[in-house]
Amino acid sequence: MNAPAIDSLDTLRQHIRAFAQARAWERFHTPKNLAMALSVEAAELLEPFQWLTAEQSQDLSPTQHEAVRQEIADVLIYLTQLADVLGIDLLEAAADKLDINARKYPADLAHGNATKYSERSDD
Template identity: 60%
Template sequence: MPDSLDQLDARLLAFAQARDWERFHSPKNLAMALAGEAGELLEHFQWLSEQQSAALSPEQTRLVALEMADILIYLIRLSQRLGVDLIAAVEEKMAINETRFPVDPEGLAAEDEPRRA
């Protein structure tokens, strides 16, 4: 079982190559599949209250985890096809967010409402 992003990356690439899926895994197709999987994740939370969404049953949590896994798989495959270092991209984005959304001296976000990264 992979325990690092690099190992997972290698395993996913080998899996796709062994099945000759590289020809189907264009950046466009992977991005579309990623969006579809994100939609499937949303289905698990549709119509739930905030409280219900934070108190999923073990089975619901397992199903959500599998959808999250699908999303990560497609995201890693997309990064492979585009030559994007995901860790470096996250580091860059976090540096941008730290500047855009500073913390006040009391440790609270400077803005009242959470914003998307």
């Protein structure tokens, strides 16, 4: 079986919807269940990195890379499905959140520092 051609979030959403409909799974895909499934998949994304150093995590073996790739796909699928069920446009929501973050973390105050700028003491 060949993977479907997916070139946009809308196409992905349509394929996910069709996949669920073909299996009559819609009744199970409530926002609560999808949020829980998303959380499980996000946790599974941690597993390939569990005992790696920061440096090792940047140089994954092909097997590790594929495991991460698969888990990222699961996260994206559940996130897309949850957004679809709730009527949320993912790209619009992401753009809005980037705008909020740009105001919340101005580059001149947050640049090069992992500590939230509003929690730093002036040294």
